[in-house]
Amino acid sequence: MLFEYSIIAGILLGLFYALMAMGLNLVFGVQRIINLAHGDMVMLGGFGAWELYYGYHLNPVLAIVVMVPITVVVGYGLYYLLIPRLKSAVDFETLSLVLFFGVSQVVEALSALGFGNNERSLPVTSIPSQPVHLFGQFYPADWWVAAGVALPLLGIFFLYLYRTRLGRETRAVMADEHEAVSVGIDAGRVSAISFGVGLALAAAAGVLAVFVFGGVDPSEGVSITITAFAIIVFGSLGNPLGTVVGSILFGVAYQLAQVYTPSWSNLVPYILVIGTMLLRPQGLFGRRTRVA
Amino acid sequence: MLESRSVEKPAAGVFRRKTLLLDLLAVAVPVVGFAFGINIFANELLLVYMMVYVALAHGINISYGFTGYLPFGYFGFFGAGAYGATLAILDLHVPALIGMLFGGVAGVLFGLLLLPLFRLRGAYFAIATLAAGEAIADIVANPSLQSVTNGPYGENLASVYSSGQIYVAALVFMALALLAVVLVKNSRFGLALRAIKESEYSAAMAGVNVVRMRSLAWVIAAAIAGVGGAIFGWATTVFYPSAVFDSAISVFAIVFALFGGTGSVWGPTLGTVLLYGLYSAVGLSSPQYFQLIYGLAIVVLVLFAPRGLVGFGRAAGRMISLRRAGANG
Numbered sequence: 001m002l003f004e005y006s007i008i009a010g011i012l013l014g015l016f017y018a019l020m021a022m023g024l025n026l027v028f029g030v031q032r033i034i035n036l037a038h039g040d041m042v043m044l045g046g047f048g049a050w051e052l053y054y055g056y057h058l059n060p061v062l063a064i065v066v067m068v069p070i071t072v073v074v075g076y077g078l079y080y081l082l083i084p085r086l087k088s089a090v091d092f093e094t095l096s097l098v099l100f101f102g103v104s105q106v107v108e109a110l111s112a113l114g115f116g117n118n119e120r121s122l123p124v125t126s127i128p129s130q131p132v133h134l135f136g137q138f139y140p141a142d143w144w145v146a147a148g149v150a151l152p153l154l155g156i157f158f159l160y161l162y163r164t165r166l167g168r169e170t171r172a173v174m175a176d177e178h179e180a181v182s183v184g185i186d187a188g189r190v191s192a193i194s195f196g197v198g199l200a201l202a203a204a205a206g207v208l209a210v211f212v213f214g215g216v217d218p219s220e221g222v223s224i225t226i227t228a229f230a231i232i233v234f235g236s237l238g239n240p241l242g243t244v245v246g247s248i249l250f251g252v253a254y255q256l257a258q259v260y261t262p263s264w265s266n267l268v269p270y271i272l273v274i275g276t277m278l279l280r281p282q283g284l285f286g287r288r289t290r291v292a
Numbered sequence: 293m294l295e296s297r298s299v300e301k302p303a304a305g306v307f308r309r310k311t312l313l314l315d316l317l318a319v320a321v322p323v324v325g326f327a328f329g330i331n332i333f334a335n336e337l338l339l340v341y342m343m344v345y346v347a348l349a350h351g352i353n354i355s356y357g358f359t360g361y362l363p364f365g366y367f368g369f370f371g372a373g374a375y376g377a378t379l380a381i382l383d384l385h386v387p388a389l390i391g392m393l394f395g396g397v398a399g400v401l402f403g404l405l406l407l408p409l410f411r412l413r414g415a416y417f418a419i420a421t422l423a424a425g426e427a428i429a430d431i432v433a434n435p436s437l438q439s440v441t442n443g444p445y446g447e448n449l450a451s452v453y454s455s456g457q458i459y460v461a462a463l464v465f466m467a468l469a470l471l472a473v474v475l476v477k478n479s480r481f482g483l484a485l486r487a488i489k490e491s492e493y494s495a496a497m498a499g500v501n502v503v504r505m506r507s508l509a510w511v512i513a514a515a516i517a518g519v520g521g522a523i524f525g526w527a528t529t530v531f532y533p534s535a536v537f538d539s540a541i542s543v544f545a546i547v548f549a550l551f552g553g554t555g556s557v558w559g560p561t562l563g564t565v566l567l568y569g570l571y572s573a574v575g576l577s578s579p580q581y582f583q584l585i586y587g588l589a590i591v592v593l594v595l596f597a598p599r600g601l602v603g604f605g606r607a608a609g610r611m612i613s614l615r616r617a618g619a620n621g
Contacts, residue, residue, distance in 0.1 A: 034415050085595050093415040094362055095594055101543075102590025109584035168300070222539060226426065229419055263436050272425035277412055278419050 012147040014251025020149040021199035021228035029174045029238035030194040033096045036102035039224030043200045045206020046216030064207050068200045075196030111218040121215035142211035151155040161282035230273035236283030271286045318557035319470040340527045342568050344520045347469035348545035349560035351516035356552025358613015360489035364418040367426025367614045369399040371537035373518030374525035377448045388452040421498045428536030446532035458527045469516050475542040553600025
């Protein structure tokens with residue numbers, strides 16, 4: 001019974017994790033930037049939903065629709081503000097890590113100043129809240145809502161990446177930036193848009209995270225970034241489908257750990273990231289990617 | 293990257309002697325300063341913490357500044373040291389000063405455990421050590437291990453507290469860490485590390501034993517963090533796992549080192565004294581403003597001054613000597 005419960009719960013949460021980690025993978029895949037502020041964008045998404053709910057009585061799911069375009073524009077601007085200067089550095093990847101670490105500190109500090117240090121949560125009644133009964137077990141409704149919102153958003157993302165001109169250009173830059181430029185693709189513009197899309201995915205996940213994690217607080221960013229990073233390394237860096245599969249496997253592993261050894265379950269993401277890097281650095285589907 | 297090439301010119305013997313003298317001054321000035329500082333500024337605990345952070349910043353200096361590996365999970369060694377020392381003192385009943393050495397041993401053991409991570413490069417290494425640091429923090433604080441580590445409820449070293457001993461231990465420890473950096477910087481070992489940082493492949497081709505050199509630097513950095521954590525725990529007396537396994541410790545050490553400038557003996561010390569001083573002045577009462585300041589400092593540093601304060605000093609010195617050369621010629 002508990003086993004089936006862990007599997008189903010793991011798949012539901014896995015879809016949410018996929019949404020949470022996808023942006024990080026996109027940004028890494030396109031520009032080799034490790035966006036350590038990714039988790040803070042998730043956090044900001046949560047606070048955005050809170051403000052929209054209490055300020056404008058906006059349903060959290062609709063808040064996603066409002067926030068996505070705004071975040072894309074912000075990310076586009078942020079990209080041009082930070083990255084071109086960094087591009088000339090010798091040790092670009094490590095420096096991007098340090099740079100975005102600084103950005104993450106600034107975001108955390110500003111959020112703590114602006115929103116206060118306390119955890120905030122949204123009322124469960126703002127989304128359907130009746131627990132779902134399935135195969136003799138009850139599942140919290142917000143897990144179904146999170147999975148139900150994440151799945152179409154991921155679908156739209158895959159359509160964008162595989163069925164539009166911009167998505168094709170994005171994949172070209174991911175494969176080889178110099179080749180992409182030589183066939184006339186504006187790599188800077190594509191990267192800036194991808195950065196915005198990556199942040200928008202994070203913000204969307206952030207809205208759902210308020211329910212899945214039971215609240216949002218300014219200091220949650222780092223652990224979210226580590227979890228997302230563990231997932232994308234596990235599912236192969238630069239491979240979007242790998243992130244989805246990796247997330248679901250991670251969700252199931254985490255739920256199994258929660259059910260059978262609850263006190264050790266927090267170790268799952270750390271073991272996952274270290275284990276993958278040491279045993280299979282190219283990840284589950286090591287194709288079209290670089291090796292860690 | 294250019295600077296490391298231009299600093300080490302084997303032929304220029306006078307130049308080298310001059311830098312060695314400057315480096316030794318960079319050991320003597322902080323040691324004398326902290327030895328007498330206690331007479332001027334009476335907050336002993338703050339000075340002990342500052343000395344520990346000077347040493348930690350130099351640990352980052354050895355690992356990142358010379359070798360190019362950024363250990364984001366440095367706090368893991370620090371916490372391992374704090375717990376290693378505490379368990380040695382409380383369970384093995386060794387004297388507190390000897391306990392500090394056990395802290396170093398714990399740091400080194402954790403470091404050896406992480407050696408396989410060197411298979412990873414750059415940012416991957418940084419993240420993997422971060423995950424390892426979080427993992428050991430979770431293990432030590434786990435309620436299942438309460439009989440060994442007292443789990444989440446922390447440790448109490450009040451029985452061996454001795455403010456005089458702690459201060460002297462911190463001073464000696466900082467002096468040793470600084471000396472280690474001077475030795476690394478002015479030896480063939482340091483030259484080998486820089487060669488590895490520039491290009492692992494070329495270094496290996498030139499006969500540098502990459503694995504051994506890198507591991508040695510790593511062990512030195514781990515030992516510094518271990519002893520640092522031990523002294524921190526001793527001075528703090530009562531601490532929870534979250535206090536010694538705090539990612540803010542890595543962050544501080546990295547920011548202090550980068551702010552001052554890595555690859556030098558003066559830089560990390562200056563960075564620590566200035567920024568930790570600022571932290572003590574404004575950070576304790578309003579941590580968010582301090583977090584904001586150092587976050588912005590990192591962004592500005594990475595984008596505009598990747599060589600830190602020392603980089604400014606060097607650039608100024610170069611300009612003066614160029615101007616002088618111009619006047620003579």
